[in-house]
Amino acid sequence: MRPSVLVPSAEGRSPPSRSRVLWLSCVAHALHDGYTDMIYALLPVWQADFGLDFAGLAILRGIYAGTMATLQIPAGHLAKQWGSRATLALGTLLAALGYALAGMSGGLAGLCVALAISGSGSSTQHPIASGAVARAYDREARGPLSIYNFSGDLGKSALPATISLLVTMMSWRHALWVVAAVGCVTAAVIALSFPNLARRETPDRSAPAQRSPASGKGFSWLFAIGVLDTAVRMGLLTFLPFLLKAKGVSPQLTGTALALVFIGGAAGKFVCGWIGARVGVVHTVLLTEGGTAACIVAVMFLPLASTLVLLPILGMMLNGTSSVLYGTVPDMCPPERTERAFALFYTGTIASGALSPVLYGYLGDRVGVHGATVATAFTALAIFPLAIALRSYLSDNRKEVDTHDDV
Template sequence: MVKSKKHSALRITCGAHVVHDGLVDMLYALLPLLRDAFGLSFAQVGLLRAVHKTATAAFQIPVGIWSERTGTRPLLVAGTALAGFGFLGLGSANNFGAILTFIFFAGCGGAFQHPLSSAILSNNYSKNGQRAALGIYNAFGDIGKFLFLGTTIFATASLNYNWQAPVYCFGIIALLTALVIWLLLKASAIGARPKKPLSKTTVGGTSGWGVKHPRGFVLLGSITALDNTTRNGFLTFAAFLMIEKGVSTEWSALAVLVTVFGGMCGKMAVGMIAERIGVTKTIALTEFATALMILAIVAMPSLYAFFLLPVLGVFLNGTSSAIYGTVPDLIKGEKHSRAYGLIYTLGSICGIIAPLGYGILADWTNVETTMIVVAGVVLLTVPLCKFLAIAIQEARQL
């Protein structure tokens, strides 16, 4: 029964991750098309991503806290439905202001999935299997990115559909997914309202967050922030880097697609590698490799750069499996939802700053220079890993 429930939790959260990450990352394929359609600057392109991440950042911590009282099931369903309605509205937008508004609503819905799904998995898997389960879950997010990105590129570049067609289609898919999630979670008895409500003393104060090692959690948050800054910065402007190398606007988003393909493999592999050699060694290696790959891609012509992008994706997207799998080492079990909410919010805040900051830098200089800066930023994580390793060892002894 326990094993069956664990498998159900993994299947349901993986399915939710496919849809939510697909919705988020199909925006990368839309950005060049929206820039052409509405005559946007790079700063405005960055603002579109920043608005989406602002909405996500605003709700991830509250969602994690609410779930301790309501259960994860109703909130995960509500968030998925809200994301679907946001995309249906986006398809009808006819000016920059309307696009910003509906992307904001889609981002609000997207805030629900990551902390809730991660908490469902960490609460249903033992410590020995958590990183592997989270690695599989993260890999399915990249499957969603690959499917939704690929479909968007194929529909707009090969079939000559306008940008609204895939947006409407995926909005409907999100609404249907919300219904399926509700039915499956209910049938598996997962995510219901907790039988014992949390006391006020548990909710408030530092102890209410369940942090076993504050310094370690700050270090993990810092690494998360830098990692997300790099990922958001590179993926937002990867298509524009290819355009500067001579690739057409319609096909430029393939740069994101092939990067995501590598990440699809990397997230599963990195989670399992972290189980074997340790999380901090894994993070340091993948972040260092990320910087080297970005610099190589900037230096190479478009054809050779495309061949390197999947390799970059392994490291760029794979690191998160090791990072998020470390949360249970530093947080008490009953507080996983809010802790994941905080960690994902840190990432979302960087998703606000990075596209805007790098967009302004790209307008001021060029996309290639911006990518070199992106590579430099990710190297800041490497020295932090040494201190995180010490903190994790201390936390495990508590």
């Protein structure tokens, strides 16, 4: 059985402390995800300022995303040595200082270095904040993790819009200093207020030696589901504007249609974590992935009016699985390795998000937009056997299974 966790103990873990972990983690998630997607709003500005082609712009985006993805596992190791509070605060400060340096950069090389610094700082957020929420709430973490997951979407909406507004009022360099200042303040709040969750395990001499999350079959199935789920989402979003264009949608209405998908996606992240806690992980994954495949096919063949009505539901199905998966990560690892498990999981999903549009794009060049879109639906259905295989490794309120062999 999973060893007991003192994070602190039940007697010492007050609801305010739990709540503070959750809301500060949500603030960190919103800030860092906002920093990540803020680049999209800045790319046209940088293109005009530095004379970049589209390949150069893609490299700028890749520098940030690449450093963030590759350093998440080292960030988990740092958290184990320094503690969650110090690592998250320093990472947030580094992400903010990276953007401040970008504002001071005199050329393209300096901008690239600054983005790498900021991406390095942002690598700390996902494994540490999600791990802290999981430890604070223990077996009740599914719902709070869905709130945490949802908060990232708020940041993705707020900060790109903010930077777009700021660059109409001042130079982009000064605008970056403003958002960097917000990050510095957030880092200070985390350093002063984030609860330092002590971790220790109660020895269980009857249990076998604990292994790395990467070696556990349960975690492997969960990881594979996360990678494919992200591939479906990013692949479909690549082709959806072209599907809408084929239905006669104008560029202006395309933006509105995508907004409907994103609104539904945010709602799906918030709701599906709670659903998973009540009806079970496997049932929820089968529902969301089956719903995703059905909605993809429907969007391809329905008339425009019906398609627009369906888009928020499609968004819910596309994004809903992620909250269920994130809430299951703590069940697949020993408590002292929660950050490492989240780091591995997020590394896989971020890499999938970067590579899958390229792979589906090559497929689209060969079989057409509709053929590649059908492939995303089949990818969603391919998750079914993985979810069924995951069932025997789950332990929750509905199905008690000894999971000490999972990790």
